[in-house]
Amino acid sequence: xxxxxxxxxGSFVLLSSLSQPVMAGxxxxxxxxxxxxxxDYSGSTQRNDVNSIGAFxxxxxxxKVGFTLGYSNTKIDFKSNIKDIDQDVFYASARTYLTPxxxxxxxxxxxxxxxxxxxxxxxxxxxxxxIAPQISFIPTSKNWYVDLGYTxxxxxxxxxxxxxxxxxGFAFNNKxxxxxxxGYFIDSSNSARTQGEGSTxxxxxxxxxxFKPGAALGVDRFYATALVGERIFAVDSDAASVYNxxxxxxxxxxxxxxxxxxxxWDVLFIxxxxxxxxxxxxxxxxxRYAYFNISKKW
Amino acid sequence: MKKLYCxxxxxxxxxxxNTVALEETNTWGDSHRLEAQGKYKEAAALIEPYLSAGxxxxxYALLRYGWLNYLLRNHNDxxxxxxxxxxxNPDSIDARLGLTLPLLAQERWKESARYAKQILQRAPWHFTxxxxxxxxxxxxxxxxxxxxxxxxxxxxxxxxxxxxxxLARAEAWQGDYEAAKRAYLRVLRRIPEHIEANAFIVKGxxxx
Numbered sequence: 473x474x475x476x477x478x479x480x481x482g483s484f485v486l487l488s489s490l491s492q493p494v495m496a497g498x499x500x501x502x503x504x505x506x507x508x509x510x511x512d513y514s515g516s517t518q519r520n521d522v523n524s525i526g527a528f529x530x531x532x533x534x535x536k537v538g539f540t541l542g543y544s545n546t547k548i549d550f551k552s553n554i555k556d557i558d559q560d561v562f563y564a565s566a567r568t569y570l571t572p573x574x575x576x577x578x579x580x581x582x583x584x585x586x587x588x589x590x591x592x593x594x595x596x597x598x599x600x601x602x603i604a605p606q607i608s609f610i611p612t613s614k615n616w617y618v619d620l621g622y623t624x625x626x627x628x629x630x631x632x633x634x635x636x637x638x639x640x641g642f643a644f645n646n647k648x649x650x651x652x653x654x655g656y657f658i659d660s661s662n663s664a665r666t667q668g669e670g671s672t673x674x675x676x677x678x679x680x681x682x683f684k685p686g687a688a689l690g691v692d693r694f695y696a697t698a699l700v701g702e703r704i705f706a707v708d709s710d711a712a713s714v715y716n717x718x719x720x721x722x723x724x725x726x727x728x729x730x731x732x733x734x735x736x737w738d739v740l741f742i743x744x745x746x747x748x749x750x751x752x753x754x755x756x757x758x759x760r761y762a763y764f765n766i767s768k769k770w
Numbered sequence: 771m772k773k774l775y776c777x778x779x780x781x782x783x784x785x786x787x788n789t790v791a792l793e794e795t796n797t798w799g800d801s802h803r804l805e806a807q808g809k810y811k812e813a814a815a816l817i818e819p820y821l822s823a824g825x826x827x828x829x830y831a832l833l834r835y836g837w838l839n840y841l842l843r844n845h846n847d848x849x850x851x852x853x854x855x856x857x858x859n860p861d862s863i864d865a866r867l868g869l870t871l872p873l874l875a876q877e878r879w880k881e882s883a884r885y886a887k888q889i890l891q892r893a894p895w896h897f898t899x900x901x902x903x904x905x906x907x908x909x910x911x912x913x914x915x916x917x918x919x920x921x922x923x924x925x926x927x928x929x930x931x932x933x934x935x936x937l938a939r940a941e942a943w944q945g946d947y948e949a950a951k952r953a954y955l956r957v958l959r960r961i962p963e964h965i966e967a968n969a970f971i972v973k974g975x976x977x978x
Contacts, residue, residue, distance in 0.1 A: 498884055535878035571876040573844050578877065612877060685945025735914045 501532040502770045507544075511761030516748075518755060520549040528563070528712065540565040542712060546590075557597075559590035563712050577611035580619075586707070586714055588627075596665060597716045599628035604707055608639075617641035617652070623707045627716070632661040633705050650680040656703045666704050667720050667751045674701030674721070678710075695728035695742065719750040728763075740765040805838065814838040821851075829858045836868050845872035863889050863896070870902040879909035895926055904936045916940040924956075931960035938970070947974065 505528040513519035526544025542563035549556050567582040588600030608619030623635035641652035656674040660666040681694040702722050706715045715721060726744025733739065742763040749756045797816050804813035817838075820831035836851035849872050856865035866885040873882035883906035889899035900923050907916040917940035924933035938953035951974055954967040961967075 498887065499880070501880065532880075534880045534884065535873075535876075536881075571845070571878065573846050685943060686947070735912050 499534050503530045503532075503767060504528070505530070505765055505767045507763065507765040509761055509763040511759045514758045514760055516551075516755060516757030517753070518551055518554060518750070519757065520551055522546060522548045522759065522761070526561075535569055537569070538565075538567045540712070555591070555593050557590050557592050559588065559592075559597075559716075561600075561714060562587040565712070575609075575611070576613075577609055580606075580608045580610075582606045582608070582709075584709060584712065586712075588714055588716055594718075595628040596631075596718045597627065599626075600714060600716055601626045602707060602714065604635075604709060606637075606709055614647070615643050621709050623709075625705055625707065625714075625716075627665075627705070629665070630662055631665040631705075633666075634659045635705075635707060637709065648682050648684075650682075652676075652678040652680075654678070656701070656706055658703055658706060660704070665718070667718075667749070669702070669704060669720065672702040672704050672720065674699055674703040674706070689729075690731055691729045692732045692738075693730040695726070695730070697724070697726045697728075697744070699724040699746075717748065719748040719755075722747045722749050722756075736769050738767045740767070801834070805841075810838045810841045814842070821854075829855050829862075832858070833862075833864055833868060836865075836872075840868070840872050840875070843875070845876050848872040861892070863892060863899075867898060867902070870899075870906075874902065874905055874909070877909060879906040882906045883910075897923075897927060897930070901932055904933075908936065908939065911943070913940045913943045917944065929960065931957045931964060934960070935964075935966065938967070942970070 507527070508525045509523070511522040513521060524544055524546040526542060528540055528542035530538060530540040532538040540563070542561075542565075544561045544563075546559045546561070547556060548559075563584070563586055565582065565584045567580055570579040570581065571577075572579070582605065584602075584604040584606070586600060586602035586604070588598070588602070590598050592598045602623060602625045604621060604623040606619055606621040608617065610617045617640065619637075619639045621635075621637040621639070623633075623637070625633040625635070627633075636657045637654055639652060639654040641650060643650050654676045656676065657671070658673075659671045660669060663670045666672075676697065676699045679696045683691055683693065699721070700723055702720050703715070704718075704720050706721065707713070708715070724744060724746040726742050728740060728742035728744075730738060730740045740763075744761055744763075746759040746761070747756070748759065797820075801813045801816045804810075804816065814835055817831045817834055820827050821835060822828060823831065832851050832855035836848045836855065839845075839848035839851060849869060852865050852868040852872075856862055856869070859865065866889050869885045870882045873879075873885070883903055886899045886903035886906065889896050890903070893899070900919070904916060904919060904923070907919060916936055920933045920937035920940060924930075924937060927933060934953050934956045938950045938957065941947075941950035941953055951971065954970045957964050957967040958971070
């Protein structure tokens with residue numbers, strides 16, 4: 473964990489030292505996210521807990537293009553003689569925005585790249601190389617949203633996965649609520665590596681409630697997310713997260729709250745539970761986790 | 771006799787030039803008339819021949835073409851036209867002001883803000899540029915920036931309701947209901963029938 477805490481400390485030092493709006497010019501908006509999560513594998517015969525830490529830097533040039541670079545380190549603590557996993561994920565994303573006159577709204581063309589490396593002795597989750605293009609559209613009214621994402625993942629040995637994520641979102645309750653539904657359709661090239669499953673399907677529903685100013689505890693946004701169905705080696709484009717666990721995820725539930733401390737700083741806290749199943753050894757378990765993100769904009 | 775001949779030659783040469791000038795004047799006039807009738811496409815088509823004329827004629831044609839395309843909601847054409855006008859005259863405040871409109875319509879807040887700020891570098895208290903910048907700040911949800919900006923603008927334009935509207939919105943978004951109410955009351959002093967201000971005050975009374 474030493475490396476992780478050094479990263480966390482370094483990120484906060486960086487955040488503090490850049491408290492003056494001198495870093496970004498008029499044309500660039502820069503944002504730094506520092507995040508940490510901890511999870512407890514409840515009921516697992518093999519796993520104890522998971523801890524992760526990461527940082528993302530995003531830069532937007534006017535309303536034209538944006539780039540994000542990210543790094544996260546995850547440590548999974550196993551029971552008995554199984555070697556703990558120490559994983560690094562490098563993330564790069566680029567996007568551009570289009571505003572054609574034919575439709576009143578904004579298209580976003582986005583391309584994400586992930587590089588996953590770890591010390592997994594089985595090699596089943598190591599050497600992840602992931603490419604994920606996405607196209608999305610949101611109208612000027614901001615009443616609805618649609619995107620289509622495709623993800624191609626390659627892992628060590630002979631495992632590749634194709635993931636399609638059609639997504640719709642819509643506003644209701646006078647835009648104080650937003651519901652996003654995302655389907656996960658994942659095909660595996662090697663079912664022997666994916667718990668005997670050639671394909672998995674899941675549906676994720678994410679509700680965001682925007683509070684009026686002055687809400688209890690000063691909360692600005694509330695999140696509730698639920699996932700039903702099954703998915704394996706999924707990639708979450710919203711969170712820029714790779715679920716390269718070799719076990720099947722069988723649903724999840726999370727609740728979160730966000731605070732906009734001012735125009736520049738905001739924090740997000742999420743607590744949730746994810747259900748997993750290792751069908752090979754009949755090991756069903758939960759990951760009960762907490763996630764924290766602090767964000768600074770310039 | 772020789773002098774008379776010279777006058778005659780000048781008259782012959784001048785007449786077609788005068789006709790061309792008259793035709794051009796009519797074209798601009800017709801374009802404005804068509805715009806007043808809401809026929810923006812026809813108004814734009816009339817001035818298309820002048821877009822590549824060069825010099826002042828092209829600059830004005832490009833500005834007007836940008837404006838008519840903005841009215842037609844051809845925002846990308848409007849932006850291109852204003853950008854060409856700005857390239858012809860880098861000092862142009864009109865081109866920059868023009869650019870802010872289609873950019874705001876496309877919710878390209880930062881790009882619009884950039885042009886508004888460029889105007890304010892040249893004309894620090896240009897009211898319209900300040901208002902367009904306030905719109906950009908609102909679009910970017912920069913409430914504290916918008917609040918400070920609106921306060922300063924209200925001090926420089928005490929008779930105008932507009933800065934108070936933006937100040938009230940910023941206060942409301944930041945959760946300071948009393949400050950928002952005070953700002954909206956100032957709006958109502960200037961425009962008693964202001965819909966947004968009245969709605970806020972009435973809603974506040976109902977909640978009390």
